[in-house]
Structure formats: C-alpha cells, structure tokens
Amino acid sequence: MEKPIKRHKALQPLSRDHHHGLLLSWKIRQGIKKGIDATRMMAYARWFWDTQLKQHFEAEEKHIFPILSDTNTMVKKAISDHRRIARLLTSTDEDKKRALSLIEEELDNHIRFEERELFNVIQETATAKQLQLIEQIHSDGSHQSEWEDEFWK
Numbered sequence: 001m002e003k004p005i006k007r008h009k010a011l012q013p014l015s016r017d018h019h020h021g022l023l024l025s026w027k028i029r030q031g032i033k034k035g036i037d038a039t040r041m042m043a044y045a046r047w048f049w050d051t052q053l054k055q056h057f058e059a060e061e062k063h064i065f066p067i068l069s070d071t072n073t074m075v076k077k078a079i080s081d082h083r084r085i086a087r088l089l090t091s092t093d094e095d096k097k098r099a100l101s102l103i104e105e106e107l108d109n110h111i112r113f114e115e116r117e118l119f120n121v122i123q124e125t126a127t128a129k130q131l132q133l134i135e136q137i138h139s140d141g142s143h144q145s146e147w148e149d150e151f152w153k
Contacts, residue, residue, distance in 0.1 A: 005115065008123050010135035014064065015119070017056045018111045024048050025111075028104040030152035038096035040151050045103055047147060049089040057082045059138050060114075067126045074118045081110040 007015050024045065031041040061082065065075045088103045126134075 005120065007119065008126075008131055010126075010131040010138075011064075011119055011123060013138050014056070014060065015115065017052065018115055020052060021056070021107055021111050024053075025104045025108040027152040028100050032097070032101065032104075034151070036151040038100055040149055041100050042096045044147055044149065044151070045089055045100065049086070053089070054086070057086065063134055063137055064122060067122050067130055074113075074121060078110070078114060078118055081106065081113070085110060 028041055028045065061079060065072075065078065068075050070076070070079075085103065085106050088099055088106065091099055093099050
C-alpha cells in the first residue's frame with residue numbers, strides 16, 4: 001500500500017477536486033458495469049465538466065503550472081491531458097459508450113499522474129509566496145452534488 005502524500009495546505013483544495021474527479025471515473029465504471037444507458041451517464045459527465053472540472057483545469061493552468069514553466073515536460077503532459085479530456089467531455093461523438101470509457105480511463109490516469117508526480121514537484125518548487133497566493137485564489141469551492149439521476153447506485 002502506498003504511503004499517503006502529505007499535501008501542502010495550499011494545494012489541498014485542488015487535491016480534493018481530484019478526489020471528485022476520481023469519483024466521476026468510478027461512477028462511469030459502475031454505470032458501465034450495470035449496463036446503464038450511455039446517454040444518462042454522458043449527461044452527468046458533461047454536467048460535471050461544466051460545473052467543476054473545467055474550472056479546475058483553468059485554475060491549474062493559470063495558477064499552478066506556471067510555478068514550473070510551460071516548457072516543463074510534466075506541465076506539457078498535464079496540459080495535453082486536459083485538452084484530450086475536454087475534447088472527450090464536449091464531443092458530440094455518437095458512440096457515447098466508447099467516449100465514456102475513454103473519459104473514465106483518461107481522467108483516472110491524469111489525476112493519478114498529477115497527484116503522484118506533478119503536484120509533488122510543484123510543492124517542492126513553489127516559494128512560500130506562491131503557495132500563499134494559491135491558497136488565496138483557490139479555496140474550497142462548494143461541490144455541487146445535486147445530480148438527481150444517481151445511475152451508479
């Protein structure tokens with residue numbers, strides 16, 4: 001079992017966002033296992049994108065990733081992941097089941113990469129002033145969990 005990562009207080013709200021993103025992946029997996037209609041699951045995934053994930057990606061790209069640099073390999077990977085996940089979540093692809101499967105896998109892998117690798121480097125590199133600014137900008141937002149159709153249960 002992996003030892004839990006001690007996350008700096010300034011980055012904890014973003015890590016909590018990551019937890020909610022992992023829950024999205026889990027909910028999609030549950031829905032697929034239960035044979036839930038892909039249209040229902042995609043409606044939830046798009047709602048999650050609009051209400052939470054899009055703002056999370058924007059905050060990381062504007063305030064967190066610049067701590068390293070836009071030429072940093074891990075930052076480039078994270079931004080590339082963001083673009084790919086955004087395309088999957090906003091796609092009008094008719095094959096929703098395939099798109100959901102890709103969203104579930106891509107999002108899960110991306111979050112684990114950020115938590116296990118990228119955020120560790122950012123945490124080690126950031127100055128006290130940078131961390132203080134992040135703390136002021138990105139405090140815990142309210143996670144809207146008012147989605148009626150809990151297909152994953």
